Amino acid sequence: AAGVIQSPRHLIKEKRETATLKCYPIPRHDTVYWYQQGPGQDPQFLISFYEKMQSDKGSIPDRFSAQQFSDYHSELNMSSLELGDSALYFCASDLTGKTDTQYFGPGTRLTVL
Amino acid sequence: KQEVTQIPAALSVPEGENLVLNCSFTDSAIYNLQWFRQDPGKGLTSLLLIQSSQREQTSGRLNASLDKSSGRSTLYIAASQPGDSATYLCAVNNQGGKLIFGQGTELSVKP
Numbered sequence: 001a002a003g004v005i006q007s008p009r010h011l012i013k014e015k016r017e018t019a020t021l022k023c024y025p026i027p028r029h030d031t032v033y034w035y036q037q038g039p040g041q042d043p044q045f046l047i048s049f050y051e052k053m054q055s056d057k058g059s060i061p062d063r064f065s066a067q068q069f070s071d072y073h074s075e076l077n078m079s080s081l082e083l084g085d086s087a088l089y090f091c092a093s094d095l096t097g098k099t100d101t102q103y104f105g106p107g108t109r110l111t112v113l
Numbered sequence: 114k115q116e117v118t119q120i121p122a123a124l125s126v127p128e129g130e131n132l133v134l135n136c137s138f139t140d141s142a143i144y145n146l147q148w149f150r151q152d153p154g155k156g157l158t159s160l161l162l163i164q165s166s167q168r169e170q171t172s173g174r175l176n177a178s179l180d181k182s183s184g185r186s187t188l189y190i191a192a193s194q195p196g197d198s199a200t201y202l203c204a205v206n207n208q209g210g211k212l213i214f215g216q217g218t219e220l221s222v223k224p
Contacts, residue, residue, distance in 0.1 A: 033211060042202060042214040043157070056209050090157065094210075100145050100164070102212060104157040 002026055004105035006091050012111045013081050021076040021108045025093030031055065032074040033102060034066060037088040049074055050096060081112045115140045115207050119215035126193055127223050134188040134218045136203035141184050144208040148177050148188050151200045151217070160201075161188070193222045 005024040013019050025032050031050045035043040045058035049068035060066075063081075068074045078085060088109050092102040116139045126132050136146070145164045149157040161170045161177040163186065169178040176189040186203055200219045204212035 031210060035212075042216050043204075043212070045211040045213070048210055050210075056211050058211060088154075092157075092212075096210070100206070101147065101159050101162045103159060104149075106156040109154070 004091055004093050004103055006089075006105035006108050008108060009106065010109050010111075012113065014113055015081055015083065017081050017112075019078045019081060019110060021078070021089050021091075021110070023074045023076070023091030023093075023105060025072055025074070025091070026103055029093035029095045029103075030072065031094050031096050032068055032072070033092040033094075034060075034074070034076050035090040035092065037090060037107075038084075039087070041087075043090060046076070078110075083112050086110060086112045115143075115205055115213045117203060117205050117213050117215040119201075119203060119218050121218060122216065123219040123221075125221040125223065128193060128195060130193050130222075131189070131191050132193055132220070134190070134201050134203075134220070136186040136188070136215055138184045138186075138205050138213075140205075140207065141181050142207065143181060144206045146177075146179055146186050147204045147206070147212065148175075148186075149202045149204060151202060153200075157202065190220075193220075195222045195224050198222050 033048040034046040037043040046060040048056045066076045088107040092104045148160040163179040174191040200217040202217045204214045
């Protein structure tokens with residue numbers, strides 16, 4: 001069965017650079033969630049989209065933005081990167097009202113030097 | 114504000130033992146609760162999901178229970194194996210869709 005796809009899997013950036021993370025949800029899933037997991041930490045919710053509209057917002061810095069496109073894939077854009085942005089970034093998807101299980105992608109490991 | 118706590122933070126058991134992982138949450142008005150497994154540096158694998166109206170769910174050697182009124186869930190692992198070694202996370206959905214995670218229990222099963 002198809003799973004959530006994230007790209008790239010690894011990303012190394014310098015401070016103050018920008019990064020774009022991509023997420024391709026499971027086919028026919030309409031909701032995408034982004035989470036950030038710092039070293040030794042539990043995942044923290046950043047933002048979610050339902051049917052291409054932002055549905056909820058968590059502790060996402062103003063330097064980050066995200067959107068969901070017409071094909072339901074989502075991109076997380078990160079600017080003015082800081083050392084503290086180094087983390088695993090997970091995308092998850094589900095089908096609202098049909099399946100409540102959130103399926104997670106393998107994550108993108110971002111390292112900011 | 115929903116807070117999720119997992120006890121213990123780490124657990125080491127010999128192979129073959131049955132074990133229980135605990136998860137507690139402060140706001141009982143949850144939509145569902147999900148248990149995940151995470152291997153070091155890897156993604157999250159969903160193990161079991163319990164709806165707020167359910168008391169337990171079973172999958173193979175895993176059994177998860179939910180007592181919403183007391184704000185508790187347990188994950189029972191029967192006949193543990195070295196391959197069960199991982200971090201186990203519980204996460205609560207408060208109807209907004211987003212998951213609020215506990216800090217996890219790091220399980221080590223010794224051969």
